[in-house]
Amino acid sequence: MSAQTLKAAYYRGGSSKAVFLLEDDIPPPGNVRDALIKRLIGAPDPLQIDGMGGSRVVSSKVAIIRKSTRDEADVDYTFAQIGITDGVVRYDNNCGNISSAVGPFAITAGLVDKFRGGAPSLGHKDTQEVRIYNTGTKKLLVAHVPVDSKTGGVVEEGDFSIAGVPGTGAPILLDYSGTIGATLGKGLLPTQNITDTIQLGENQIPITICDVANLIVFVKAADVGMTGSETPDEINSNPEIIKVLSEVRGKGSMLVGRCSDWTRVDEQSPFIPLMAVMSPATESNGHLSVRLMLDNKCHESVAGTGSVCIAACSRIRGSVAHQQIRPGVDSEPTLQLQHPRGVMPVSVSVKEESQGKDIPIFQSLSFVRTARRVMSGELHVPSEVQFTPQKVNGVQNGHAEQTPPNVTEELCQFVADLRYEMIDPKMVAKVKELVIDQIGVAVGAAQGAESSEPFVKAVSTLQGTAIQDGSTVFTKGKTWLPQFAGMLNAAFVHTFDFDDTDADAIVHPGASVVPSVLAAGELANCDGKTLITAFTAAYEIICRIGRALGLGSYERGFHNTGTVGILGAVAGISKVRGLDVKQIANAFGLAGSFASGSMQFLENGSWNKRLHPAMAVHNAFIAVTMAEAGVLGSAKPLEGKWGMLHAYSTSATLEGLTDNLGKEWKFAKTAIKPWPACRMTHTSIQMVDELSTLYKGKPVKKIQVELSPGCWNIVGMPKQNKIHPQCIVDAQFSLYYQIAVSWLYGIDLQWRVYDLLTDKKLNELTEKIDILSNEDVVTLEARMQVEWEDGTKANRAMVFPLGEPENPLSRDGIYKKFLGLVSHIYGNKKAQKIIATVENLESAHAQDLMSLL
Incomplete structure (x- = not known):
C-alpha cells in the first residue's frame, strides 16, 4: 500500500517550530488523529529521526487550524505537544511561540474573512488583527500581524530580533490579556495564595502557582540547589536536579488538583503545569532570570505563554517571581526576562485602580515574536497509518472515520483528580443546598410513604442478620450494610418525586448521589471536605452524561435516573474510597453493564420508578468494590460501539460531554422542587x-x-x-x-x-x-x-418554573421545605441541627451527620 500525502506547512514561531495542518485535512479527534500526528513528528523516538520533529521539546509540536464559527474569533487553533520518548499527544494547553505563527498562517491560507487593522508593532504601522481561539485553554488571544499595505500579504522580513533565533524578522504583537485562568479557570492564583509552602527534603520552601496563558509552578533556584545560571544541557543531564524539580512540580500539581500523588505527576498531569526556576538577573539589561521546565526538560529559551505568566507573577507582590526581580523595576511597563539564550521583553501593565495592591488587575500582557514559513507542500505519511480527511474540497467526507474521543477516560480522570480546593465556593454552597433537600425528602418518605415499609421488609430479608455499628438508614437505625443502606435511602429520596431535578439532563441526580456518598462516607467516617468533593464529582458526572443521552433515552424507554444514576454513584463512592483512575475506569466499565431503568412503570403506576436510584446505588457499591479488588471492567462503556450512548438513546451526542470539566459546572442547573410531582x-x-x-x-x-x-x-x-x-x-x-x-x-x-x-x-x-x-x-x-x-x-x-436556576428557591424556601418534611419526625431542634451540620460540613465528619439521621 502506497504512502498518503497531506498538505502541510512548517513554521518557525518565536523560538519554536511546528507542523501546521488544516483541520479539514486530517481525521476528527480520536485515536486515528493521534496516530497520524505522532507519525508525522516521528514519535516516540529520542531523535525523531523519521519525522518532522527535531528531538527537542521546542520542535515536537503541531498546530491544527480551522476557520472559526465563533463571533469573537477568526480561527480556532488546537495546539498539540507530542512527547518525544513516550509519544503522548496533549491538546490541553498552548504554546505562545507557535501562537505567533497562527496569524500569518491563517492570513496566507485565506481563513480570515474580514480585514481589521491591528495595533502598530514596533514601527510597523500596517498590521492585521487576527483573533485566535485556543481550544486547549478555551481562551482568546489576539495577534497583530505585519502586512503589505498594497497586497495584504504577510510581511516576514524586518529588523526585530529575538533571543535564541538567528537573524531578524517583522515583529508580531501577541496580546494575552484575556488568558487569566486559562488552564484551571480559577483566576490568577488558583490556590488563592500568593505563596504556598511545600516540604522538600528536610526543608519547607515557598512556591507560587500562577495561571496566565499557561499554568506554572514558580520556585527559587536557591531553594532547589541551583544557581539559576545553569545551561539547559547542564540541567537536562543532571538526574538529581530533574528529580527535585519533578517533586516540586508534583507537589504544586497536588495543590491545584492536577494529580493525587506527586510521584505520579508525569502520569497524571504530563506537561502541565510548567516549572519556572527563578533567580536574580545576571545580565545588566535583565530584570529577572528564568529556567523554564517543560516535560522534565529545560526550555532552550523561554515559552511565549511562559513569559506572559512570568511577567504577570512578577507583578504580584510577595510572589516567588517578585522576590527575585531586580529592585525598582517592578512597575516598569516592560519586563526584561533573562533566559538561557538572551533577554525577552514582555509588556505588562496594570489597571490604575489596582496599582499599589498585592494582586494586580492587568490592562495588557503582551510580547513580540517573529515568525517565518519554512516550508509549505506535502508530507508523505507511511502506509502503516491510514487516515481519511474530515472534508474533501470543503465537503464533509462521509467516509471519515469518526473515532470517538475516550470520554470515559476523561470523566474518570476528572473524578480522580478533583479536590475540594478546585471547587468554586458557589458550587460548594449549591451542594449543601442539594444535600439538605435530599435528606429532607428522604426522611419524609421513610416515615410517610406507602411503599417504605415493604421496601424495608424486603431489604431486611435480603440482608439477613442486622449488623452492629453498620450504616444508617434514615429513621431505621444503624444496622445495615452500606449497599443496603444506600439502596433504601435512595428509594426514600425518590419516592415522593420531590427530589432535585436537572431539566437539561432529564434526571434526578440527588436520588443516587446523596445516599451513595453518605453510605460510603459513614463507613469511612471521612471528613466533610471529602464528602463535598464526592458529592460534587457525582452530581457533575450524572448531569453531564444525562445531557449527552438527551430526550432520546426516554424515546427508547429508559429512565435516566436509573441508567445514569449508577455512574454518578460510582463516581461518589470512588471519591470517598480514594480509587485511582484505573480503578474508577474499571468501576465505570462494570457499571455500564448494570445500568438499568425502564419507563414501563408508567403503565400501571408501579413502584419500579422509586427503585431505579435504589438499584443504581446498590449496584454502584458492587461495581466499585469489584474494581477495588482488581476486576476488569469493559473499556469505553459510554462511547463504545455497544456503549450507553449508542444503546440507551436515539439522540445521544458526545459534543460538549467533557468540555471545560472542572471549570464549568453542569450540575449548577440542578433545580430544587417546590412540589412533589414530575x-x-x-x-x-x-x-x-x-x-x-x-x-x-x-x-x-x-x-x-x-x-x-x-x-x-x-x-x-x-x-x-x-x-x-x-x-x-x-x-x-x-x-x-x-x-x-x-x-x-x-x-x-x-x-x-x-x-x-x-x-x-x-x-x-x-x-x-x-x-x-x-x-x-x-x-x-x-x-x-x-x-x-x-x-x-x-x-x-x-418557561422556567420555581426552583430552576433562572427562578430559584431562596435559602429560606429550601429550609422551610426541609423543616416541613422533617420537624414532625425528628423535632424542630434536631431538624435545625441537621441543617447546621450540613452548612458547616467542612468542620464535620460523615458520622457526625449520619448520627442525627
Missing part, C-alpha cells in the same frame, strides 16, 4: 396558582395547556390513568391531576396532595382539561389558556 408539571402548577387566586370562585369551562412533545408524552397524553389516576405514581405523572388539585385546593399540600385521588370535584375538573403537544414549546415551558363559563379567557406562558 418536574414537567411544575410550570403549569405555578400558572394555575396565579390564575386560581386571581379568579377565585369563578366556574371554569375549559383549561387548555400546550407542552413540548417530550413532556406531553410523559405527563400529558390523554390516557385514562392520566385523566383519572388510580394510584400515587399515576398522579405524580398526570398533568390533569396536578392542574385540578392545584386549582381546587392550592399548592401547599406537600405529600397530602395525594389524599385526594378519589375527590369528586377534582375528577370532574380533570374532564375539562385538554393538553396538547406543540413542537414550538421547548423543555419545561408551558402555555395555558383558561376559559370560564361566562366566556372570558386568560392566557399565560412560562
